[in-house]
Amino acid sequence: MVVTGNDSEERKALQEYLSREFKMKDLGPLKYFLGIEVSRSNKGIFLSQRKYALDLLQETGMSGCQPIGTPVEECLKLCVEPNQVLADKGRYQRLVGRLMYSAHTRPDLAYALSIVSQFMHNPGEQHKNAVMRILRYLKSALGKGILFTKNSDHQSIEAYTDADWAGVVDDRRSTSGYFTFVGGNLVTWRSKKQNVVARSSAEVEFRGMTLGLYEALWLRLLLQDLGYLSRQPIQLFCDNKAACDIAHNPVQHDRTKHVEVHRFFINEKLDDKIMELPKIRSEDQLADILTKAVSSRMFSKF
Template sequence: MHITMDVVFHEDSMYFSSESELQGEYHKEIQTLDYDYHISEEDESGQSELVNQETGELDMSGQQFGSEDVFTEIPNQSSSVEGVLSLEPDPFMKRLPHHHNKGCMVLEKQCQKVCKLKKSLYGLKQSLRAWFGRFTKSMRAFGYCQITGNDPKERKALQNYLSREFEMKNLGPLKYFLGIEVSRSSERIFLSQRKHVLDLLWETGMLGCQPVNTPIEEGLKLCVEPNQVSTDKGRYQRLVGRLMYLAHTRLDIVYALSVVSQYMHNPGEQHMNVVMHILRYLKNAPGNGILFTKNVDHQSIEVYTDADWAGAVDDRRSTSDYFTFVGGNLMTWTSKKQNVVTRSSVEAEFRGMTFGLCEALWLRLLLQDLGYLSRQPIRLFCDNKAGCDIAHNPVQHDRTKHVEVDRFFIKEKLDDKIVELPKIRSKD
């Protein structure tokens, strides 16, 4: 493992800069050799939205904190404190001479030796996982199990505890986190990524472009053409990646992104043109986002599903779409190509119903974790009558044997009164 740092030679000694921030070259770490696991907990799509929705619904206040020493709080394995997740195995680094600066003195003859890190560094792949473990154990030691609360004394006690455990800053009321802007009134909470959109338009030179009214042209079918004009693959992947993060607050570009993301490995000029079209659409209203309003029934869950049967030109797979509402507020949304080729529109719709129901069940469990046990059945809307009939009908049909698992999954939830299937027309 190699670590970059600032040093200066002076006579027979070498000085390491005490002010420079050591950064690990994480791309040189090898899994199973330098580390075992590096995957850490992340904010799933829908978690922060649901917390914000319940915060506004119950008139709670959002408080924001920042830690200045996130990764350097994590010790190595041999120097770890009991009950605190450490870096395993112990990380080592080579000394690499760079710029002139002042700092602690190390003899030049010791340059052939390696350094054993006492704590983590920014850039190590396992740092995020170890930090989450460190923070989780501290919170559990405090006895904190819920992530929301409206007791000022409890919030103050938590703030004092975190300040003792870490170098924490109180950033005041929640206004900006992870690139998402938060605006709040007594009745509403609004999330947007306006700055992210404007930065993206400025970096791509699209601030002065002519805006369009749709994120993708109606009826457009993309494919990999035999003699297609190539484009900058790295630039294409970066743009699509940044647009995907923008989809956290922009439902309107999700389908267009599901189309262009299928060609990350071999993009052509026609695919890049669609990405530019999305940017021109964003120029039309960069401040759009999600609005959460108060509702009487803030625990009701509704799911709307649909499918584009055999819509992909390259492999004729279908695309499933669903979006969920909790308490009348839009919560999660997805547009994703299905894993298998479906032989009928009924099968495509039925698989889409299964995906949407799984998402709704996850939201139901998340509400329970927040302390709200919803006893109302989930309302699952699908405009395909045959798909709803299959879900209700326990008789096995020859044409639906290949979707037996999905059929019994939905039927079980219907029998348990966890979900219901209201009728809805396609135009609604």
């Protein structure tokens, strides 16, 4: 159990009460919990899963593999190929499951794992090779994780959203992704194939924007429950000019009727000053690495 709070007396009272009710031992400041390592410094709190990654490489016989700089080959498009050579389904599922747990502190693995997890019931050799590449990347970046810093000057909620239109070869569905930041610290992220086939890139971006906004609004409510109310509007960064223009334009056009619900939802939040849509260049869109296999230069930058 992890006990946390900003009142040391209250924490102590809770621990004493729990000690009376259960057999328990105080292990001191948090250092290791369910495979997640916690380090503290003047810069803040750092979370990583180095030991978990090392154990995973050892168990899979990949500890001596050649490391590589990205988890996904650039422009890779996986699909179910006719007459494909099947891989060991049980081993594939166990390995992907283990990798998914390592993604708790590794947003850089999110897109790669969202791709390989789509073939859990019918994995082929090309899918197994994609998983092996993730392990090779893991070896090159064992110590990566998330740093939470104190930042009293920067307290807003920010969300970066992006989408890749019709990027999935098998069913031509799209992939959307988002990163959310609170006080300049990354707190949640997601890379997911959309549930329906989109008719336009604007529709894809609107769905992606809506998902990112849902997450940001949930974080806003969570912060309110914790006694912190941000007066600043949510900053939602989307690099699709057409989607941003339609969101700001109250006139309903025939060409946007298929995204009407998403458009009204976003427009309502804009009118209520709950969110803003600042301009962002495509080369600064962090969520790009959650929707497609980018170059090693772009991946390293983000």
